[in-house]
Amino acid sequence: GAVVSQHPSWVICKSGTSVKIECRSLDFQATTMFWYRQFPKQSLMLMATSNEGSKATYEQGVEKDKFLINHASLTLSTLTVTSAHPEDSSFYICSARPTATLGNTIYFGEGSWLTVV
Amino acid sequence: AQTVTQSQPEMSVQEAETVTLSCTYDTSESDYYLFWYKQPPSRQMILVIRQEAYKQQNATENRFSVNFQKAAKSFSLKISDSQLGDAAMYFCAYSPGTASKLTFGTGTRLQVTL
Numbered sequence: 001g002a003v004v005s006q007h008p009s010w011v012i013c014k015s016g017t018s019v020k021i022e023c024r025s026l027d028f029q030a031t032t033m034f035w036y037r038q039f040p041k042q043s044l045m046l047m048a049t050s051n052e053g054s055k056a057t058y059e060q061g062v063e064k065d066k067f068l069i070n071h072a073s074l075t076l077s078t079l080t081v082t083s084a085h086p087e088d089s090s091f092y093i094c095s096a097r098p099t100a101t102l103g104n105t106i107y108f109g110e111g112s113w114l115t116v117v
Numbered sequence: 118a119q120t121v122t123q124s125q126p127e128m129s130v131q132e133a134e135t136v137t138l139s140c141t142y143d144t145s146e147s148d149y150y151l152f153w154y155k156q157p158p159s160r161q162m163i164l165v166i167r168q169e170a171y172k173q174q175n176a177t178e179n180r181f182s183v184n185f186q187k188a189a190k191s192f193s194l195k196i197s198d199s200q201l202g203d204a205a206m207y208f209c210a211y212s213p214g215t216a217s218k219l220t221f222g223t224g225t226r227l228q229v230t231l
Contacts, residue, residue: 028147030150031216034217034218034219036219038160042223042224043208043221043223043224043225044162044208044219044221046218046220049218091160093136093160093162094208095162095217095219097217106164106212106217106219108161108162111160111162111163112157
């Protein structure tokens with residue numbers, strides 16, 4: 001089946017630094033990818049929709065200058081958490097929809113744990 | 118805005134028995150998709166079952182089936198012959214049309230006991 005890979009799986013960074021998380025579709029092209037955030041024992045919350053070749057669409061309440069999203073190719077979207085703070089510590093997970101697929105088939109990455117110390 | 122409600126934070130079922138997880142949603146759309154996802158401790162999101170709103174027939178996948186009541190905006194998941202490996206968080210999710218962005222419920226933690 002289709003595979004979406006996230007890297008890194010785990011990352012620890014110092015407060016004030018920036019960290020980049022990659023979301024890559026390994027065997028299909030994805031015009032659109034999605035980034036979610038999941039706090040411990042909570043549900044997934046959509047942060048933004050990443051569109052290849054154009055600006056991301058952010059959900060209400062998500063700071064676009066803090067969570068930079070770049071979708072430079074049909075197989076790669078990146079989420080950069082800028083000037084990270086401990087409250088940004090969370091599980092970040094992406095999903096992708098194959099461009100060539102009709103209907104609503106969505107594939108999730110394995111997720112990335114971010115800890116800001 | 119669409120909302121998804123899961124009223125059961127935790128459920129428990131004995132191995133080989135049947136359990137039903139509840140989900141209700143609110144939308145003004147006529148074309149949408151509903152999903153049940155399983156999230157084990159690894160945090161990987163695993164699609165359990167999917168239902169297209171325009172289909173009247175309830176979706177089934179082996180031991181998993183749904184009861185989709187469109188007028189009542191209800192979408193429950195039935196797990197038959199429960200297995201230890203079914204223990205996980207289960208999230209109900211909604212997607213408008215083919216937009217693919219999901220709105221998740223708060224989840225139900227399912228325990229499976231011997």
